[in-house]
Amino acid sequence: MSADLDLTAAEWIRSSYSDANGGQCVEFSRTFAQTHDTIPVRDSKNPDGPTLIVSATGWSSFISTLIRGGFRAA
Secondary structure: OOOOOOHHHOOEEEOOOOOOOOOOOEEEEOOOHHHHOEEEEEEOOOOOOOOEEEEHHHHHHHHHHHHOOOOOOO
């Protein structure tokens, strides 16, 4: 994974589960999936804060597991 990604070029997608008041918001970008095999993920309430960079394969596995209900609520 590259620490040299220019995230200003990222096109962010907000989760459909985010509420209208800005609560529980996560954003991700597919911008670098093909070129760097990475998916940046961030808190939309703090866009200048830290960004988690995961592999495109890891992100796909994570989303597939969510869809299948593979994570239990705490």
